[in-house]
Amino acid sequence: MRAISRLFSISYSKPPSCSYTSLASTSSSSIPADSSSLLNDFANFCHNRDLPRAMQALEAMERHKLWADAITYSELIKCCLARGAVREGKRVHKHIFSNEYDPKTFLINSMLNMYVKFNLLEEAQILFEEMPERNVVSWTTMISAYSSSKLTEKALNLLKLMLRNGVMPNMFTYSSVLRACERLSDLKQLHSSITKVGLESDVFVRSALIDIYSKLGELQEAFNVFNEMLTGDSVVWNSIIGAFAQHSDGDEALYLYKSMRRAGFPSDQSTLTSALRACTSLSMLELGRQVHVHVLKFEQDLILNNALLDMYSKCGSLEDAKSIFNRMAGKDVISWSTMIAGLAQNGFSKEALNLFESMKTLGPKPNHITLVGVLFACSHAGLVNEGLYYFRSMKNLYGIDPGREHYGCILDLLGRAGRLDDAVKLINEMKCEPDVVTWRTLLDACSVHRNVDLAKFAAKEILKLDPQDTGAYVLLSNIYANSKRWDDVAKVRRSMRARGVRKEPGCSWIEVNKYIHAFISRDKSHPQIHEINRQLNQLISRLISAGYVPDTNFVLQDLEEEQGEASLKYHSEKLAIVFGIMNYPREKTIRIGKNLRICGDCHLFAKLAAKLEQRHIVIRDPIRYHHFQDGFCSCA
DNA sequence: GTAGGGTTAG
Numbered sequence: 102m103r104a105i106s107r108l109f110s111i112s113y114s115k116p117p118s119c120s121y122t123s124l125a126s127t128s129s130s131s132i133p134a135d136s137s138s139l140l141n142d143f144a145n146f147c148h149n150r151d152l153p154r155a156m157q158a159l160e161a162m163e164r165h166k167l168w169a170d171a172i173t174y175s176e177l178i179k180c181c182l183a184r185g186a187v188r189e190g191k192r193v194h195k196h197i198f199s200n201e202y203d204p205k206t207f208l209i210n211s212m213l214n215m216y217v218k219f220n221l222l223e224e225a226q227i228l229f230e231e232m233p234e235r236n237v238v239s240w241t242t243m244i245s246a247y248s249s250s251k252l253t254e255k256a257l258n259l260l261k262l263m264l265r266n267g268v269m270p271n272m273f274t275y276s277s278v279l280r281a282c283e284r285l286s287d288l289k290q291l292h293s294s295i296t297k298v299g300l301e302s303d304v305f306v307r308s309a310l311i312d313i314y315s316k317l318g319e320l321q322e323a324f325n326v327f328n329e330m331l332t333g334d335s336v337v338w339n340s341i342i343g344a345f346a347q348h349s350d351g352d353e354a355l356y357l358y359k360s361m362r363r364a365g366f367p368s369d370q371s372t373l374t375s376a377l378r379a380c381t382s383l384s385m386l387e388l389g390r391q392v393h394v395h396v397l398k399f400e401q402d403l404i405l406n407n408a409l410l411d412m413y414s415k416c417g418s419l420e421d422a423k424s425i426f427n428r429m430a431g432k433d434v435i436s437w438s439t440m441i442a443g444l445a446q447n448g449f450s451k452e453a454l455n456l457f458e459s460m461k462t463l464g465p466k467p468n469h470i471t472l473v474g475v476l477f478a479c480s481h482a483g484l485v486n487e488g489l490y491y492f493r494s495m496k497n498l499y500g501i502d503p504g505r506e507h508y509g510c511i512l513d514l515l516g517r518a519g520r521l522d523d524a525v526k527l528i529n530e531m532k533c534e535p536d537v538v539t540w541r542t543l544l545d546a547c548s549v550h551r552n553v554d555l556a557k558f559a560a561k562e563i564l565k566l567d568p569q570d571t572g573a574y575v576l577l578s579n580i581y582a583n584s585k586r587w588d589d590v591a592k593v594r595r596s597m598r599a600r601g602v603r604k605e606p607g608c609s610w611i612e613v614n615k616y617i618h619a620f621i622s623r624d625k626s627h628p629q630i631h632e633i634n635r636q637l638n639q640l641i642s643r644l645i646s647a648g649y650v651p652d653t654n655f656v657l658q659d660l661e662e663e664q665g666e667a668s669l670k671y672h673s674e675k676l677a678i679v680f681g682i683m684n685y686p687r688e689k690t691i692r693i694g695k696n697l698r699i700c701g702d703c704h705l706f707a708k709l710a711a712k713l714e715q716r717h718i719v720i721r722d723p724i725r726y727h728h729f730q731d732g733f734c735s736c737a
Numbered sequence: 738g739t740a741g742g743g744t745t746a747g
Contacts, residue, residue: 209738210738213738214738238738238739242739244739245740273740274739276740277739277740277741303740304741308741309742311742312741336742337741337742338742339741340742341742343743344742347743369742370743371742371743374743377743377744402743404743404744405744409744410744433745435744436745437745438745439745440745442745442746473746477746477747504746506746509747510746513747541747723747724747
């Protein structure tokens with residue numbers, strides 16, 4: 102290296118002793134020493150990725166009218182790319198396009214690729230249009246650039262143009278353009294072209310197909326592509342596992358995760374992230390802990406750690422979540438937001454707000470999702486003034502415009518405080534259109550504060566937007582039942598039948614010995630159902646002697662009081678609680694997941710059962726967590 | 738010289 106640099110500094114400061122033409126016309130043995138060593142040095146600098154010296158040599162070469170070979174130039178371009186050296190890259194472009202050099206297509210493709218990677222799409226586009234000759238790589242590079250910039254139409258049009266120019270797309274082209282699909286019709290068309298030319302067996306194309314079908318909500322079609330797999334690799338597995346995990350089919354995702362391991366494919370960061378997400382959606386803490394063991398290999402992976410953090414907080418194990426959070430070296434806005442939301446959802450509102458305060462000084466800039474967690478903490482703890490303060494200062498302090506989610510939290514906050522008029526006023530002031538969730542929040546508040554007229558209004562708004570919304574019918578019917586307006590209850594039920602809406606059955610589940618045991622109200626399919634019912638009856642009798650009065654306001658149907666109690670008695674969460682008591686030692690927390698919001702009677706039942714049985718019970722409904730202990734619940 | 742999979746909200 103030292104010899105080269107000495108040569109370099111001595112010879113190139115002198116005027117040229119030969120020209121490019123003389124070089125070209127003489128045999129290599131007769132090239133004057135300083136010219137050939139200049140080219141040699143240049144090649145060495147490029148191969149050793151010594152950018153500053155390579156650029157110096159490049160200047161000297163231009164003065165001497167010397168040109169290197171295409172391979173060396175492409176090395177130099179790679180070097181610019183690796184260092185993010187945009188200015189140098191453009192300089193190389195100018196050098197190569199000088200009048201006395203005729204760059205080959207593959208070298209221009211390298212330049213094209215460099216501009217794309219630097220996200221200089223305009224430069225790339227100009228270069229692409231000026232190229233004397235475009236091959237499959239040139240077209241694919243541009244299509245890929247448009248795809249990753251979400252310029253869907255441009256990507257698809259360029260593919261059409263490519264075909265019209267008689268250039269055959271290859272697997273690179275298809276796997277690039279697939280990402281740009283936003284319409285199912287485009288995807289179907291591409292898929293059939295891919296099959297026609299026999300490229301569906303390429304693993305890149307296959308994973309791209311799975312991914313895009315899943316993103317467009319066609320999970321079954323994604324699964325079909327996976328199932329036709331004769332050729333597969335771990336990314337194809339990860340694509341399908343991720344698809345199920347993201348569509349909240351944790352069961353299928355975990356089944357595939359196990360099959361993947363059985364098939365001998367090692368799991369990596371992506372696999373484990375999806376596996377954790379699946380555990381999260383199923384509230385499978387114990388399995389999540391087992392996945393955690395495999396995560397240790399990838400301790401530095403931020404996304405994986407974020408997923409772990411989320412798993413522990415959503416599975417109700419805040420101690421584990423906190424310890425992960427504290428141990429994480431690089432925390433991004435997602436880590437902070439996840440931890441804040443986790444604390445808030447589990448009822449630790451003050452801690453969530455404290456963490457937000459430290460984020461302001463120690464962490465990254467909060468985003469709109471962080472603020473959802475903060476406002477949720479306020480609404481959860483009934484901190485009306487704090488909530489309104491954060492809500493009003495969002496724009497000024499963080500430049501975030503409040504969205505539906507933020508309005509939703511504030512609606513919930515006002516609703517819980519019984520300020521229904523203010524809640525309605527807020528809906529009228531919203532900058533965005535209220536959606537089903539907005540109106541349901543109001544409906545919930547009406548249900549708590551027994552405002553039948555406003556409830557009717559909110560339910561109507563929901564059904565205008567979604568005539569099939571089961572929740573609205575059920576809530577409205579419950580509110581009527583609360584006021585013993587049985588005629589109205591019957592009217593709601595008739596209307597449900599007329600529109601073919603069925604109440605989604607309540608389902609609760611609990612993990613025992615690595616298996617999920619799911620219960621549906623009145624379902625008799627569990628092998629131990631008789632024993633569970635027997636123990637449930639015993640527990641209810643003990644609770645009644647301790648003062649429990651079943652709250653029949655939560656019975657959907659117009660039933661005689663006694664029948665009503667019977668229907669309440671077999672609510673799925675009660676079955677799951679009893680099953681947990683039967684199978685868990687006293688010191689172990691009983692954790693239950695559930696698809697619908699917990700009803701008031703089951704909430705009371707869980708509080709009293711936790712006290713009487715001296716158990717810690719955690720129930721996670723679709724929105725928040727209820728930690729029952731000593732006759733109290735964290736949800737206040 | 739061109740291509741693929743993962744994390745936060747109601």
